[in-house]
Amino acid sequence: MQQFANPRRFLKLIDAVEPWAWALTLILLAIGLYLSLVVAPEDYQQGETVRIMFVHVPAAWMALLAYLDMAVASAVAIIFRHPLADIAAKAAAPIGACFTFLALATGSLWGKPMWGTWWVWDARLTSMFVLLLLYLGYIAIWHAIDDPGRAARIAAIVALVGCINLPIIKFSVDWWNTLHQPASVFRIGGPTLHPAILTPLLVMGAAYLALFVTLHLTAIRAEIMARRLRQMELARADEV
């Protein structure tokens, strides 16, 4: 991992990987959308509304994965002081926030016809809403503090403290009596979904994962350039 501590070397790696990552993302998205909108049958209870699951569930998975990524990168930044770790953590935050917003919004669009309400303050929905607030708080810290080193330390601590919300989100449907249905894919005993529904869901999950990785690489590159620009502007200001 230390060989990629040099941002210049890491930028070269991103430049080489990015076109392939975009190609893989687009192929998986095309297959996933075809399976979700054309091949998958309608549900005997939910009807066509089940198709919302193919964009809602992977968004929720990526919301959790992006936060886990942010927390691990923050831990690496604090423990090993790896120069790219806090950049990776900062770059994951807006992407994770978008996926969390999408999970909440598409869940709401499913909830209205199925539950008869846009929103309920049950444990799963509330803990996902807390996750969105954690992302927004984390982003706000980076914007509020001018010194990047200080901002990185405070943001890393917030990210690590916020990690406690991840198992709460995952197990909220088991620990409390919620309106949200229990886990049906990642559970002990295997998925409970029929393959006709599970296959498009997993393909869309893979597409979202590829999209997250691709966007994360793009965001890391932008953040490295932003820091280089700041350094050069400060150096030029010192010269004047």
Next chain:
Amino acid sequence: MDLAAPHLGFVLAAYGLTLLVLGGLVLWLRHRSRTLAAALQQLEAAGAPRRRPIAEAP
């Protein structure tokens, strides 16, 4: 997909919103990358130093 199904509007809204948010995120990230790359090139062309000089010890 049955285009006459009830609640189809909710399905279309979910896919439309997903496209809007993820498409917007992609465009924002690409725009940010291009803007930063252009600003860096401009500074390098102007001969700006890459780093601040290390301050001398008193």
